[in-house]
Amino acid sequence: MNDREEQERGPSSAVSTSSGTSLNEFDFIRRLRQRASVEAQSTQPQSLILGIGDDAAVIRSANGRDTVVATDLLVEEIDFRRTTVPPYLLGHKALAVSLSDIAAMGARPRWSLISLGLPEEIWQSEFTNNFYNGLFQLAAQYDVQLIGGDTSRTPKQIVVDSIVIGECAADGALKRSGARPGDQIFVTGTLGGAAAGLRLIERGAHLADQNFGANETQVLDQLLLRHLRPEPRVGWGIVLGQENLATAMIDLSDGLSSDLNHICSESNAGALINSSEIPIDNQVIELCGRRALDPLQLALHGGEDFELLFTVHPDRVAKLPRKVDGVGITHIGEISYAGEGVRISEGSRIWELAPGGWKHF
Amino acid sequence: MNDREEQERGPSSAVSTSSGTSLNEFDFIRRLRQRASVEAQSTQPQSLILGIGDDAAVIRSANGRDTVVATDLLVEEIDFRRTTVPPYLLGHKALAVSLSDIAAMGARPRWSLISLGLPEEIWQSEFTNNFYNGLFQLAAQYDVQLIGGDTSRTPKQIVVDSIVIGECAADGALKRSGARPGDQIFVTGTLGGAAAGLRLIERGAHLADQNFGANETQVLDQLLLRHLRPEPRVGWGIVLGQENLATAMIDLSDGLSSDLNHICSESNAGALINSSEIPIDNQVIELCGRRALDPLQLALHGGEDFELLFTVHPDRVAKLPRKVDGVGITHIGEISYAGEGVRISEGSRIWELAPGGWKHF
Numbered sequence: 001m002n003d004r005e006e007q008e009r010g011p012s013s014a015v016s017t018s019s020g021t022s023l024n025e026f027d028f029i030r031r032l033r034q035r036a037s038v039e040a041q042s043t044q045p046q047s048l049i050l051g052i053g054d055d056a057a058v059i060r061s062a063n064g065r066d067t068v069v070a071t072d073l074l075v076e077e078i079d080f081r082r083t084t085v086p087p088y089l090l091g092h093k094a095l096a097v098s099l100s101d102i103a104a105m106g107a108r109p110r111w112s113l114i115s116l117g118l119p120e121e122i123w124q125s126e127f128t129n130n131f132y133n134g135l136f137q138l139a140a141q142y143d144v145q146l147i148g149g150d151t152s153r154t155p156k157q158i159v160v161d162s163i164v165i166g167e168c169a170a171d172g173a174l175k176r177s178g179a180r181p182g183d184q185i186f187v188t189g190t191l192g193g194a195a196a197g198l199r200l201i202e203r204g205a206h207l208a209d210q211n212f213g214a215n216e217t218q219v220l221d222q223l224l225l226r227h228l229r230p231e232p233r234v235g236w237g238i239v240l241g242q243e244n245l246a247t248a249m250i251d252l253s254d255g256l257s258s259d260l261n262h263i264c265s266e267s268n269a270g271a272l273i274n275s276s277e278i279p280i281d282n283q284v285i286e287l288c289g290r291r292a293l294d295p296l297q298l299a300l301h302g303g304e305d306f307e308l309l310f311t312v313h314p315d316r317v318a319k320l321p322r323k324v325d326g327v328g329i330t331h332i333g334e335i336s337y338a339g340e341g342v343r344i345s346e347g348s349r350i351w352e353l354a355p356g357g358w359k360h361f
Numbered sequence: 362m363n364d365r366e367e368q369e370r371g372p373s374s375a376v377s378t379s380s381g382t383s384l385n386e387f388d389f390i391r392r393l394r395q396r397a398s399v400e401a402q403s404t405q406p407q408s409l410i411l412g413i414g415d416d417a418a419v420i421r422s423a424n425g426r427d428t429v430v431a432t433d434l435l436v437e438e439i440d441f442r443r444t445t446v447p448p449y450l451l452g453h454k455a456l457a458v459s460l461s462d463i464a465a466m467g468a469r470p471r472w473s474l475i476s477l478g479l480p481e482e483i484w485q486s487e488f489t490n491n492f493y494n495g496l497f498q499l500a501a502q503y504d505v506q507l508i509g510g511d512t513s514r515t516p517k518q519i520v521v522d523s524i525v526i527g528e529c530a531a532d533g534a535l536k537r538s539g540a541r542p543g544d545q546i547f548v549t550g551t552l553g554g555a556a557a558g559l560r561l562i563e564r565g566a567h568l569a570d571q572n573f574g575a576n577e578t579q580v581l582d583q584l585l586l587r588h589l590r591p592e593p594r595v596g597w598g599i600v601l602g603q604e605n606l607a608t609a610m611i612d613l614s615d616g617l618s619s620d621l622n623h624i625c626s627e628s629n630a631g632a633l634i635n636s637s638e639i640p641i642d643n644q645v646i647e648l649c650g651r652r653a654l655d656p657l658q659l660a661l662h663g664g665e666d667f668e669l670l671f672t673v674h675p676d677r678v679a680k681l682p683r684k685v686d687g688v689g690i691t692h693i694g695e696i697s698y699a700g701e702g703v704r705i706s707e708g709s710r711i712w713e714l715a716p717g718g719w720k721h722f
Binding site: 077173249 | 410415416417418419420421424428430431433434435437439465466476477509510513516517520524526532534612623627
């Protein structure tokens with residue numbers, strides 16, 4: 001039934017840690033609890049009642065606030081490879097993708113829980129230390145606190161389930177379903193970089209690859225990092241939610257074509273975007289130009305850019321800030337009626353924009 | 362880097378479902394959302410703002426309530442085997458173990474999120490339907506609603522991360538750390554059944570095994586189900602929390618010896634329990650008697666009984682109900698001072714009760 005039979009009933013099997021001391025599962029949780037408590041330097045009103053180390057975590061929402069919960073499952077060999085993602089970037093990314101979900105709701109992230117499944121040899125390595133280094137660094141950037149999770153052994157692959165809990169004003173969450181004909185469509189940052197980075201990695205590139213010239217190394221690194229170290233648009237999510245500026249929002253995890261279709265499907269609306277307005281990553285354009293590839297395809301279908309795609313009532317467009325945390329936005333089109341479908345214009349041509357992003361099944 | 366490259370950009374790969382129609386990941390989520398909405402027949406005040414199908418779920422706590430969050434990661438080959446656990450019992454168990462965590466906090470479970478990682482061939486089978494059948498059946502029993510989660514492909518193993526969110530009165534959560542010398546120690550139900558069931562399964566037994574006589578089949582099935590279909594003590598958790606009857610509580614997942622040590626360690630206390638008072642499962646006694654095994658070892662160290670272990674101030678003992686949902690409790694000992702350690706008496710002998718339960722690492 002399971003492997004308990006194989007376990008000795010004597011002292012728990014000790015494993016080596018970075019400090020050279022031995023560490024079992026319970027010691028690990030104790031240390032993680034201490035670290036989570038040290039890392040937490042919240043400037044927000046205290047609402048964590050009980051963190052790591054009990055059967056569950058306990059939090060308290062302020063009156064009149066809604067609680068927003070997102071989970072993201074990352075599986076080795078499917079969502080990442082051990083050989084190409086350093087553990088601290090995996091820790092960063094596991095948290096980043098869930099922060100991005102919370103941002104896409106117009107909410108402020110507050111708490112993180114991590115369920116971590118590891119093969120025995122990974123548990124015995126530097127992996128967990130480095131994984132949590134990456135996670136805590138990103139958590140500190142957005143004042144997010146690790147409050148719980150679970151740990152399990154796995155036969156072979158690393159699996160991470162990242163749960164983030166956030167808060168927004170009551171009824172203030174920005175759903176996918178709120179877009180109406182006439183609403184203007186915007187996207188944060190630039191697109192295509194993560195997909196280009198993924199393709200480079202699949203072709204053997206890695207960070208600070210010395211096989212390229214200095215300038216190309218820099219371009220490469222930036223693209224690789226778009227894939228390996230996504231930056232969730234937490235600031236934009238909070239601003240758009242607090243100021244009630246967006247009518248619908250989603251984060252670009254599947255790809256612009258898929259995610260715009262999600263908004264239109266949920267909102268029972270259509271959309272027309274303009275290909276010339278799509279903010280393609282400059283490095284993607286440069287790289288594709290050299291290799292005679294079409295950067296627009298990466299920007300439309302690439303996925304994992306973790307930018308925010310949102311719609312704004314025309315009367316509210318003038319109220320949008322130009323930048324939040326140094327990140328700008330670009331107008332890319334307009335919501336139309338459902339019968340008109342989801343379309344893209346390129347010059348004088350217009351065609352249907354079918355979802356072309358990533359699907360697990 | 363990952364398998365996206367292998368994906369066709371055309372129509373998403375269709376998979377077969379029970380109804381004979383094809384189903385991709387997004388269709389699956391759409392159906393699950395419909396089903397979760399049909400299954401939800403809450404008699405509680407509505408506080409689900411947004412369920413399955415957006416970037417995150419949104420819930421609202423009543424004023425003056427705390428939110429309690431637990432996660433449990435179940436990994437194939439470690440926590441269960443595909444060949445011995447029917448999918449609907451896995452769905453049941455995934456939810457049950459997290460409900461048990463919420464019960465151990467003295468909280469009422471409200472919402473469930475499931476992150477499910479599946480190999481391609483399992484996705485194409487009846488697995489997901491049956492898994493969610495088991496999950497929804499248990500969820501309905503306790504008025505718990507499925508509100509979100511994530512789905513990923515895996516190379517080989519099934520992994521399930523079960524997140525349950527519950528509620529309790531502000532500052533009403535029952536921690537592991539509240540036990541004080543003189544508090545009386547109680548446990549719900551009976552112990553050792555799950556461990557006995559696991560051992561039987563490891564020796565090749567399965568449900569309604571016809572190789573045994575009718576009476577022994579019944580005994581076997583009951584023990585197997587103690588392992589395969591644990592019943593979380595949700596009712597007891599709510600009563601003990603609401604009435605503020607317990608000073609500390611934990612659920613018996615690791616085993617009585619481990620979990621009592623957790624309470625004592627967190628409470629900076631010792632304990633003395635009486636072996637003759639431990640409520641060993643009758644079927645375990647019967648089975649062990651026939652095979653000259655010691656049932657007490659299974660009850661002390663077996664784990665996964667998912668009964669509740671709790672401590673009560675002596676003045677409050679008389680206020681304890683005899684039964685909740687038909688499940689009784691048994692007094693097994695008393696909390697003492699930290700320096701006295703965690704001990705067990707058997708007749709006139711007393712010895713240290715070292716943690717002997719399951720550890721992943």
